[in-house]
Amino acid sequence: MSTNSRSLDLEKLVSLCKRRGFIFQSSEIYGGLASTWDYGPLGAELKRNVKESWWRTMVLGRDDMVGLDSAIMMHPDVWRASGHVDNFTDPLVECTVCHKRWREDQLEGENGAEPVCPDCDGKLGASRMFNLMFKTFMGPVEEEANVVYLRPETAQGIFVNFSNVVTTTRRRPPFGIAQIGKAFRNEITTGNFIYRTREFEMMEIEFFVPPGEDEEWHQRWVDESLRWYTDLGVAQERLRVRAHDSDELAHYSKATSDIEYQFPWGWGEIQGTANRTDFDLKAHTENSHESLSYFDEESSEHIVPYVIEPSFGVDRAIMTFLADAYTEEEAPAASGKMEKRVLLKLHPALAPVKVAVLPLSRNEKLVPLAQEVHDAIRSSGAVGGLVQYDDAQSIGRRYRRQDEIGTPLCVTVDFDSLDDKAVTIRQRDSMAQERVPISGLVDQVRKLLI
Numbered sequence: 325m326s327t328n329s330r331s332l333d334l335e336k337l338v339s340l341c342k343r344r345g346f347i348f349q350s351s352e353i354y355g356g357l358a359s360t361w362d363y364g365p366l367g368a369e370l371k372r373n374v375k376e377s378w379w380r381t382m383v384l385g386r387d388d389m390v391g392l393d394s395a396i397m398m399h400p401d402v403w404r405a406s407g408h409v410d411n412f413t414d415p416l417v418e419c420t421v422c423h424k425r426w427r428e429d430q431l432e433g434e435n436g437a438e439p440v441c442p443d444c445d446g447k448l449g450a451s452r453m454f455n456l457m458f459k460t461f462m463g464p465v466e467e468e469a470n471v472v473y474l475r476p477e478t479a480q481g482i483f484v485n486f487s488n489v490v491t492t493t494r495r496r497p498p499f500g501i502a503q504i505g506k507a508f509r510n511e512i513t514t515g516n517f518i519y520r521t522r523e524f525e526m527m528e529i530e531f532f533v534p535p536g537e538d539e540e541w542h543q544r545w546v547d548e549s550l551r552w553y554t555d556l557g558v559a560q561e562r563l564r565v566r567a568h569d570s571d572e573l574a575h576y577s578k579a580t581s582d583i584e585y586q587f588p589w590g591w592g593e594i595q596g597t598a599n600r601t602d603f604d605l606k607a608h609t610e611n612s613h614e615s616l617s618y619f620d621e622e623s624s625e626h627i628v629p630y631v632i633e634p635s636f637g638v639d640r641a642i643m644t645f646l647a648d649a650y651t652e653e654e655a656p657a658a659s660g661k662m663e664k665r666v667l668l669k670l671h672p673a674l675a676p677v678k679v680a681v682l683p684l685s686r687n688e689k690l691v692p693l694a695q696e697v698h699d700a701i702r703s704s705g706a707v708g709g710l711v712q713y714d715d716a717q718s719i720g721r722r723y724r725r726q727d728e729i730g731t732p733l734c735v736t737v738d739f740d741s742l743d744d745k746a747v748t749i750r751q752r753d754s755m756a757q758e759r760v761p762i763s764g765l766v767d768q769v770r771k772l773l774i
Contacts, residue, residue, distance in 0.1 A: 375638060
């Protein structure tokens with residue numbers, strides 16, 4: 325019987341991630357730093373696979389998209405023009421007893437009662453607005469004239485480069501500019517593992533469209549964004565699209581729709597698609613005195629396009645894939661009895677280790693052939709990722725270990741392999757096994773990983 329993510333205990337997932345080298349608490353030997361996380365050997369591969377999958381689908385797989393990699397630190401006037409200096413704020417309240425701070429809009433009083441501190445039930449002080457941007461100084465002197473901000477989103481780096489991209493690529497709307505990069509938000513409250521942190525990575529697109537075509541493109545990008553998750557195996561029934569009400573729209577947005585996933589703690593946003601109209605390009609034109617428009621040959625006019633913004637959080641995507649893939653089920657052990665099997669049913673494109681080569685034992689007759697098989701798969705380039713050689717502990721325990729890290733295929737080299745020149749391929753989800761000649765192994769592995 326399998327356990328799906330709606331009944332998953334988050335602590336089990338956190339424990340697996342540390343135990344198997346996916347994600348570690350940052351600065352752990354010094355007690356850790358709140359809401360910061362380091363991706364371990366397997367986590368780094370998973371993260372790279374998520375970003376590469378997104379880039380292949382959203383950029384390389386389309387004719388109307390180009391890429392960009394803009395700087396993290398930008399001229400402070402960028403953030404004044406965009407409205408972040410004045411509007412990128414959350415309401416902050418502080419407990420008068422324990423002095424913990426909370427976002428006021430995330431606290432609820434029972435039956436209309438005044439909210440109290442979630443930790444100690446203490447009285448909360450007056451609300452004040454708190455800007456979420458991290459501020460630092462450029463140069464040796466810490467003074468107001470040298471203030472710069474760590475970007476809270478990657479979008480503005482795209483907007484200020486709009487004319488550069490149009491000129492160098494000769495593109496005209498509808499077309500998009502995509503980038504992947506770090507962003508920083510000084511969140512008042514964080515939590516739920518890597519779901520809400522102060523340092524995170526974003527995969528964002530600014531898709532420029534002629535005015536009047538924005539509503540159609542907005543819906544197309546909502547559908548395209550949802551398809552990316554389902555194509556990578558996320559259960560449709562644990563995803564939903566929620567349109568923002570008018571009173572929760574950002575200052576630049578005509579319409580926004582979130583894709584939400586049903587996490588162990590409830591529904592949470594994992595992707596947003598916003599219709600930003602022409603707000604950003606006009607704001608930067610007004611403040612920089614540089615025109616951010618394109619020349620439309622049909623109308624012989626310079627036009628400021630509307631912008632549709634599909635925005636994905638890398639870390640939230642990883643959290644979604646891990647939570648959705650986590651499975652517990654009863655499976656037969658070597659003894660013939662049933663035992664609990666934990667596995668990550670990750671899509672092969674995302675799995676950190678694509679294939680594990682397992683000699684039945686460390687017998688000196690088996691090891692050379694097993695290493696030859698490992699080298700043949702790895703050097704072929706057929707799997708597009710890590711090929712792991714694993715000979716520690718019993719074969720049963722090695723299967724369980726590979727299941728737990730999401731490895732789709734295990735290739736076992738046994739004593740019969742010495743005579744029949746064949747190996748056994750075991751599939752993670754079904755545990756089905758098939759005997760394959762070593763001469764055709766690479767082709768079969770390639771087929772199974774598609």
